Amino acid sequence: MSLVTIPLEPHKGAVSSVATSPFSSKLLLTCSFDGTVKIFKLGQENTAVFSADPSLGYLHSAVWSYSKPLTFAVATGDGYVLIYDLSESQSSPLQKLKASPELQPVHHVTFNPSLHHTVASADKKGVVKVWQLSDSLTYNSPRALQSLNLLASSENSTKAETSMK
Template sequence: QVTPRIVYDTRPSPSTLFAPPISFAYDKHSGPVHEVQFSPFHRNIFLSVASDSTARLYSVLQPRPVHVVEPSSSSLFGVAWSTARPLVFAVAAADGSLSLYDLKRSRGRPDVVLQVTSNRSPVYGVAFNPKNGNLLATADAQGFVKVWRLSTQLSTMGANELAQLEKLA
């Protein structure tokens, strides 16, 4: 019988007892990363945004990004996956813009770009409503929280979207 005392007496190294916290590293952004979000539709897909003006879509199984977009020439502060559409996400930027991407329609350009703040002050946060997929909220440097209603085109799942997301993974 193996007891804690026997294990202690063998003096195993801490690395044997405790797995390292990092098991895989991904290609890094060229500046601070401001947010990371896993897809609510796929366990292996996540997005990151950073001060290098890029939003990167990664598969946890690959070190390089699967897809990279640059919605603004300024820092990116927030990112959120749609809770209704597997291929839709939103990116909040320091120039006051919010870019919505639909990867089913276009892989490089945003479908919609909203100017959230009147004076181009930063948008720091973005979130899709988990119960009502056509609602999106933004938080900005002026102190405002705004709720936006999205078109059905951006909030109604189309055929084969989950399969398309699976291909990215």
């Protein structure tokens, strides 16, 4: 076995989460204490093909959906879980869920691989919440698969940058 190193554009703060896409081994999702979430296309570019700065606080966790190719969730340091679906919007999350009653940092978020309608989070104070998501965030569409294939395989991806601040 040999070690392969792929240098990627670094975040400006500590990286708190890294996740590979369950739909494409070429896409890597990261988030950082610098407040950004990024998607990298492995093997083609060392810069992010998607970057967003969605929160005023740290980002603690980022995870891909198991049921929808360009859907992912991010846990924020200001008490929210943000659900993105890049096949619908690259400018803002489609859902902003208040995950912590006292707006404590949300340290972890996860989709359920068996029950695609659910996402769970855990905050700094030990509060765990489970949500049932709408069908639009859980069922696959031909448009979503086309968008994923375009992002994962195109030679010249457009870098999308967003900010909600």
